[in-house]
Amino acid sequence: MSDSSRDTAEGAGWGTLERGEYKKLMPPRVEKLSWLNPKTLWAARNGVVASWFGDPTGRTRGRWVAQRQAAGAPADKVIRRAGEDTFSFMVIGDTGEGDDSQYAVVPGFLKIGQGTDFAVLASDVIYPVGSADDYGTKFFRPYQEYPAPIYAIPGNHDWYEDLGAFMRVFCDDAPPLAPEPRPRPLTRAWTRSLLWHRPRATDGQHLDEVRQLRSAAGQRAVQPGPYWAIDAGPVRIIGIDTGLLGTLDAEQGAWLREVSKGPRPKVLITGSPLYVDGEHHPCPIDGGGTVDEIVRDPEHHYVAAIGGDIHNYQRYPVRLDGGRTLQYVVSGGGGAFMHATHIIPRVDIAGVTEKDFRCYPLRGDSLAFYSGLYGRRLRLRRFFTLTEAEATAVIAERLGITPARAPGPDARVTLRTRLVASLLGAGGRPDRTSRFRLPVRKIYTSLFSPGSATYSPPFFKCFLRLDVTPEAIRLRCFAATGNRAQELHPPVEDEVTIPLT
Numbered sequence: 001m002s003d004s005s006r007d008t009a010e011g012a013g014w015g016t017l018e019r020g021e022y023k024k025l026m027p028p029r030v031e032k033l034s035w036l037n038p039k040t041l042w043a044a045r046n047g048v049v050a051s052w053f054g055d056p057t058g059r060t061r062g063r064w065v066a067q068r069q070a071a072g073a074p075a076d077k078v079i080r081r082a083g084e085d086t087f088s089f090m091v092i093g094d095t096g097e098g099d100d101s102q103y104a105v106v107p108g109f110l111k112i113g114q115g116t117d118f119a120v121l122a123s124d125v126i127y128p129v130g131s132a133d134d135y136g137t138k139f140f141r142p143y144q145e146y147p148a149p150i151y152a153i154p155g156n157h158d159w160y161e162d163l164g165a166f167m168r169v170f171c172d173d174a175p176p177l178a179p180e181p182r183p184r185p186l187t188r189a190w191t192r193s194l195l196w197h198r199p200r201a202t203d204g205q206h207l208d209e210v211r212q213l214r215s216a217a218g219q220r221a222v223q224p225g226p227y228w229a230i231d232a233g234p235v236r237i238i239g240i241d242t243g244l245l246g247t248l249d250a251e252q253g254a255w256l257r258e259v260s261k262g263p264r265p266k267v268l269i270t271g272s273p274l275y276v277d278g279e280h281h282p283c284p285i286d287g288g289g290t291v292d293e294i295v296r297d298p299e300h301h302y303v304a305a306i307g308g309d310i311h312n313y314q315r316y317p318v319r320l321d322g323g324r325t326l327q328y329v330v331s332g333g334g335g336a337f338m339h340a341t342h343i344i345p346r347v348d349i350a351g352v353t354e355k356d357f358r359c360y361p362l363r364g365d366s367l368a369f370y371s372g373l374y375g376r377r378l379r380l381r382r383f384f385t386l387t388e389a390e391a392t393a394v395i396a397e398r399l400g401i402t403p404a405r406a407p408g409p410d411a412r413v414t415l416r417t418r419l420v421a422s423l424l425g426a427g428g429r430p431d432r433t434s435r436f437r438l439p440v441r442k443i444y445t446s447l448f449s450p451g452s453a454t455y456s457p458p459f460f461k462c463f464l465r466l467d468v469t470p471e472a473i474r475l476r477c478f479a480a481t482g483n484r485a486q487e488l489h490p491p492v493e494d495e496v497t498i499p500l501t
Contacts, residue, residue: 002489006404013458013481020487022103053192058249073224081232091464092334093122093308096138100455102335104482108490123271123308124155132165132204144213149221153239155271161199239269246272253285260300265500273307275316275328308332311339313360318350333462342367345428346399360493361460364392398427457482473498
């Protein structure tokens with residue numbers, strides 16, 4: 001097993017290392033997605049439009065579900081997989097940018113995925129707007145060698161074209177929805193319809209051709225809709241669709257309550273994580289209640305809730321009344337640009353402390369990565385760029401923690417390293433420079449960070465493997481840096497055994 005980032009700097013991907021062979025998997029020409037491009041921003045406007053003029057996602061989702069049910073999909077939306085009590089599956093989130101950082105994950109994913117029964121894509125299958133034309137290079141090509149079925153839940157980007165391409169790929173080539181009646185003039189719905197982004201009439205003309213890359217009988221996966229449940233072995237895996245704005249419609253909420261009943265252990269997979277960046281986001285349901293209320297109910301027997309959307313790995317083992325521990329996991333590091341972990345404050349939430357909390361990349365590696373980005377973009381490399389050792393040392397000082405990887409005796413915390421850490425929001429802690437803090441989380445990760453995506457290692461990507469027995473689930477987070485060493489032997493960055501009894 002290769003060293004992990006918790007062991008050595010080389011295990012994190014730093015240093016002069018041999019690049020992996022993932023480039024051989026990529027198409028000859030790759031379009032580099034830039035969120036600084038006004039054309040991209042305009043195409044991806046539906047999230048903003050929905051927040052201003054009302055979110056139609058719930059109504060559209062209901063129409064998709066009704067269409068699938070009329071076509072013969074099971075009313076309970078449960079996929080029943082026959083097999084042994086022991087099985088394995090993969091979870092990988094926020095994959096589809098189609099560039100180096102996505103393809104760098106593929107060799108390790110295929111290696112660790114050997115012998116697994118299926119995989120789940122947790123949120124944002126395709127960037128920037130879920131177009132059918134992008135499925136060839138961003139789904140079928142990278143995962144063509146994965147021999148088992150792949151199920152998916154949509155993320156907000158898959159909804160930017162009303163989920164049409166997602167339904168065609170994962171839901172038995174569902175036909176387009178019939179047009180809705182025009183809204184009354186000068187209403188919010190009318191204004192929204194004028195601004196709403198819709199797919200091109202020619203979108204997806206080559207979809208049947210690229211499907212051939214994953215056409216083997218064992219690769220076929222047909223979902224009953226954008227949300228579903230899988231009964232496999234001793235557990236039920238439930239995937240929910242949180243749409244454009246991270247909420248559930250009332251119909252899906254009622255289904256979730258019903259499908260959560262019973263003593264069978266359950267794992268939730270969602271496009272909106274319930275615990276992330278040291279905060280609790282319970283996910284509201286239209287009409288009242290939250291997803292987390294359902295997950296926490298002891299009568300429902302959930303053991304884990306895994307969410308995508310945020311492009312890194314985090315784990316919060318929350319101990320509930322009665323001595324039950326629920327593992328809340330963020331797993332969105334499957335291919336898109338990296339969201340910072342160094343902005344996560346010292347964790348103390350729901351009884352989870354720094355001793356229990358895990359993240360990847362480590363905060364020091366995240367700070368070193370972002371300092372390099374700012375140094376290059378602002379042409380101030382000598383000022384901004386921190387070594388991984390300097391970044392680790394200053395994070396330890398700011399948060400008052402013992403780092404998972406010791407920075408070494410020569411790592412000095414200086415005025416410059418403190419200033420850079422403060423400007424980049426390290427630890428999320430306000431201080432005298434906070435008024436000058438650079439936009440690392442809100443604006444930066446929405447615009448500047450994706451536009452600064454790197455095309456050379458380390459990428460700090462990750463994916464999960466879950467091995468299920470009647471007694472327990474073994475959950476492991478594996479890293480993909482883009483370097484050859486981690487490509488050949490993907491390191492385990494976190495591991496937990498979740499009892500089912």
